[in-house]
Amino acid sequence: MSAVLEIEGLQKTYRSRRRGTRHALAGFDMRVEAGQVHGFLGPNGSGKTTTLRTLLGLIKPDGGRMAILGREVPRALPEVAGQVGAIVESPQFFPHFTARDTLDLLASAGDVPRHRVAEVLELVGLRDRADERVKTYSLGMKQRLAVASALLKNPKLLILDEPANGLDPGGIREMRALMADLAAAGMTVVLSSHILGEVQLICDSVTIISLGRRVATGPVAEVLAQHSSGTVRLRLEAVTDLPAAADALTRAGVQVATRHDDHLLLRGVDKPATVTRILADQGLYLSELAPVAVDLESVFLELTATAPVPGQHRQVDESAGAETAATAPTQGGWGV
Numbered sequence: 001m002s003a004v005l006e007i008e009g010l011q012k013t014y015r016s017r018r019r020g021t022r023h024a025l026a027g028f029d030m031r032v033e034a035g036q037v038h039g040f041l042g043p044n045g046s047g048k049t050t051t052l053r054t055l056l057g058l059i060k061p062d063g064g065r066m067a068i069l070g071r072e073v074p075r076a077l078p079e080v081a082g083q084v085g086a087i088v089e090s091p092q093f094f095p096h097f098t099a100r101d102t103l104d105l106l107a108s109a110g111d112v113p114r115h116r117v118a119e120v121l122e123l124v125g126l127r128d129r130a131d132e133r134v135k136t137y138s139l140g141m142k143q144r145l146a147v148a149s150a151l152l153k154n155p156k157l158l159i160l161d162e163p164a165n166g167l168d169p170g171g172i173r174e175m176r177a178l179m180a181d182l183a184a185a186g187m188t189v190v191l192s193s194h195i196l197g198e199v200q201l202i203c204d205s206v207t208i209i210s211l212g213r214r215v216a217t218g219p220v221a222e223v224l225a226q227h228s229s230g231t232v233r234l235r236l237e238a239v240t241d242l243p244a245a246a247d248a249l250t251r252a253g254v255q256v257a258t259r260h261d262d263h264l265l266l267r268g269v270d271k272p273a274t275v276t277r278i279l280a281d282q283g284l285y286l287s288e289l290a291p292v293a294v295d296l297e298s299v300f301l302e303l304t305a306t307a308p309v310p311g312q313h314r315q316v317d318e319s320a321g322a323e324t325a326a327t328a329p330t331q332g333g334w335g336v
């Protein structure tokens with residue numbers, strides 16, 4: 001597969017007299033293959049917006065390299081800009097314009113053929129409301145219009161910062177369907193989001209950033225598998241044997257996390273054969289020993305050390321990289 005987006009060792013430090021020095025990106029890496037819907041995840045203040053703005057030439061990096069569609073940027077930005085659609089900050093639209101007027105204006109400013117306006121209105125599901133004024137639109141409709149404006153150029157790479165922000169569940173589902181359609185049509189989509197359940201459903205692959213560094217990347221299923229917490233579900237042929245199984249496992253040092261009517265949840269099991277042997281020694285027979293799927297949210301919380309801690313409020317920038325998780329502060333709560 002070829003990379004549509006490559007970032008290596010990206011560095012960005014903000015310096016201001018008032019706020020001092022901030023290392024927003026500390027050698028950040030990211031790679032997105034063609035045709036993927038790629039989730040870009042990180043806690044508040046971890047460097048997502050800085051990365052996207054740097055990529056689009058809006059911020060000058062202090063080091064590292066970036067390439068879009070195989071061309072080094074920012075040097076080749078003028079050549080690749082026509083193939084990149086991006087919504088990095090909430091776009092402002094004229095409230096008295098209709099969606100069609102808005103897109104017509106953008107199309108003529110960007111040398112885009114007029115017929116493309118009807119196509120993108122159809123694509124984002126705004127066709128039937130295209131002639132109403134933007135000021136009458138819901139947040140979800142404004143988001144669609146923003147996506148439509150980014151699609152006008154029929155880009156090869158679409159970058160969306162928080163596209164599902166503020167959408168209701170129906171709106172999120174429609175956004176998900178739209179992303180899938182775009183990917184099926186061959187477009188590569190990078191989307192940053194805080195809605196991890198959605199990312200897990202929408203995205204093929206992810207990059208997780210914490211404190212300006214990549215802490216995980218890969219296909220969603222692989223990232224989930226790599227960070228499986230070693231939690232397994234155990235069922236026995238006879239449910240009446242569960243208490244005896246729980247006792248035997250506990251005596252043998254296996255952590256029985258929770259006991260349920262028809263199964264046990266065990267934690268920290270790295271060798272399932274150990275469990276099988278302990279139970280067989282007691283004459284107890286398994287009917288199921290299956291890893292319990294971890295979700296992206298728990299992987300994110302583990303890697304960025306941002307899991308809530310009762311009574312504490314996590315402050316912005318206090319996420320921890322995987323390699324520093326043991327020493328970095330692990331304040332809880334969802335700050336900002």
Ligand SMILES: Nc1ncnc2c1ncn2[C@@H]1O[C@H](COP(=O)(O)OP(=O)(O)OP(=O)(O)O)[C@@H](O)[C@H]1O
Nearest residue numbers: 014022024042043044045046047048049050051317
């Ligand atoms: N113009 C700026 N001047 C100084 N510091 C900045 C500036 N922009 C961002 N930062 C700092 O750089 C770090 C990364 O910020 P950035 O906005 O890239 O994070 P983010 O992951 O997009 O966060 P959020 O999810 O809250 O939008 C933060 O510490 C932030 O305070």
